[in-house]
Amino acid sequence: MCVDRGREMVNMCAMVTVGARAVRAKASARVTGRNARARRMTARAGGDVERAGLALTPTAKNYVALNGVTLMVDFEVPYHTAFGENLCMVGSHEQLGAWELERAKAMTWSEGHVWKASVELPAGGVFFYKYIVTGPNGEIIRWQEGSNSMLVLPESWNVPSGSHYLVEDSFSGLPNDTTEISESLLASKLVSAQGEKTELLRQLEVQRNMTQTALEELLLAREELAKTQTKLLGSNNGAAR
Secondary structure, X not given: OHHHHHHHHHHHHHHHHHHXXXXXXXXXXXXXXXXXXXXXXXXXXXXXXXXXXXXXXXXXXXXXXXXXXXEEEEEEEEOOOXXXXXXXXXXXXXXXXXXXXXXXXXXXXXXOOEEEEEEEEEOOOEEEEEEEEEOOOOOEEEEOOOOOEEEEXXXXXXXXXXXXXXXXXXXXXXXXXXHHHHHHHHHHHHHHHHHHHHHHHHHHHHHHHHHHHHHHHHHHHHHHHHHHHHHHHHHHHHHHO
């Protein structure tokens, strides 16, 4: 009977250990499953973009929004040109010439000496650009004053595809409403990215704690099993006498 009770204790301990492992495994599988599905969705979308030779980094010259949403950006800048002069613009994205002067975007003169150009750009992107005055033969006469202008477009989920975004600039390079909006959107993008980083770190810490707890429980289960086996051996020796 002592032997039977010892065996029952060993079996019960094993069942408890197996049950605890199963519960932890299921919980871990649910968490891992959700994370894996999210990773697969992101990887699938990112893979499609990468196979097309495009980039996901908002500042990259070949950046494209994951869902393909684009905005028609209408640039307007007042400037009095001399006879034979023209205005063009060049910037960091492929659609803006990727800073290659021979690919600069030509602008069109309109009434009031306002030069205009429309460029289709991916939503959520961060772009840098500058205006250039060119001569009759395309030679550069002068660059826009000040630092490069920055344009941050709204995220793709905030705008319908094919929307227009108006940028009213100043050739003097002085800040305008569009610049303030871009800075605000960029700050929001950075805060969002930091929030995602913090959440990922939190999830990693949770996974580490789960692993540590599982290891501690495993060690305890082994100790209990060793004690039970010792008692069982003692019972067997007593019965043999």
